[in-house]
Amino acid sequence: MPEAVMPQALSHFLVGSAGLSAADWLALFVHFLTLSLLAVGGAITTVPDMQRFVVREHGWISDAQFTASIALAQAAPGPNVLFVAVIGFNVGGMGGVLATMIGTLLPSTTLALMATRWGDRNRDSRGMKSFTTGMAPITIGLLMSSGWILLEPTRHHALNVAVLVGLTLLLMLRTKVSPLWPICAGAVAGMLGWV
């Protein structure tokens, strides 16, 4: 391997290739810190805002990279929240992973540990019930928006995309197959140039 390549590959691995400034790193960390506490219903509900921030506002990664990050995470085992780490890696290498994952997990885990005892006692209170009742439709709206945003790179193939999404819905809602199967089917559909 030529000598000049190694340091560059290493720096891509450590801090990515987007060339983030100190202010960018801080902004990235703080943005994910804020989203953490808004992620009622899981981190996936904050996908639209992550996309708005890293793709639209800063242009650190493209639409296609953003959607691919989430697709990759879904094809791997483990909690869904790990898609955040993949976005972080594509934005800023291992530094990006640390900034986004610590940002995402720190506030919510702290709150979880503090609230568990309180929540145990007040689970059936009117306040808690109002919270879950009032937030439920919003969470579902956010999930639907996330789905829409993930289609940003492929939306121009409207018909084929609609068919593939429809088949995925059918499989997931009507059968008990593992999501790994539709993901593989999607990879094949992509390679055949259908979407």
Next chain:
Amino acid sequence: MFWAFTSLAMQGFGGVLPVAQRALVDKHRWLTVEQFLELLSISQVLPGPNIVNLALILGDRHFGWRGAVAASTGVLLAPLVVVLMLAMLAQQFSGQPLVADALRGMGVVAAGLVVSTALRLSMGLRRNALGLWGCGVLLSLTVLAIAVLRWPLVGVVMGLGTAGIAAAWWRLKP
């Protein structure tokens, strides 16, 4: 506890919760089904990933803060390494048109998977105290503000969330 959570996390494709129920309730007997559902409902009210919150709370109850650390790192660490290796591979070969094509196709399915979660959850809205109309209005306004107008999430969740919770508070009047 670390290994138990590592092992259940590595078996969960597209969500760890179903595996978690089998491992924690049937295999390790750390929880009864009722306790599992109760923990799950607390984890769902809290912001953040459900399975991580569940691991934290369960670890904390059994072994204090050390249990919380063991369980939550167990659920995250090994899958994190796997997914980052995948991400590196994908980055390495992103110049290959076939890899880019495959990822694009997988992205369409990823969108479908998220929407399928939304549809499954929306079955629960039939029992929601806000009624179908109330839920429909809140849901549509959320989609309009986030997906169409692309407004920042903070304002939208604060605004619509306050409205939704206030409406629910009023409807749930004893």
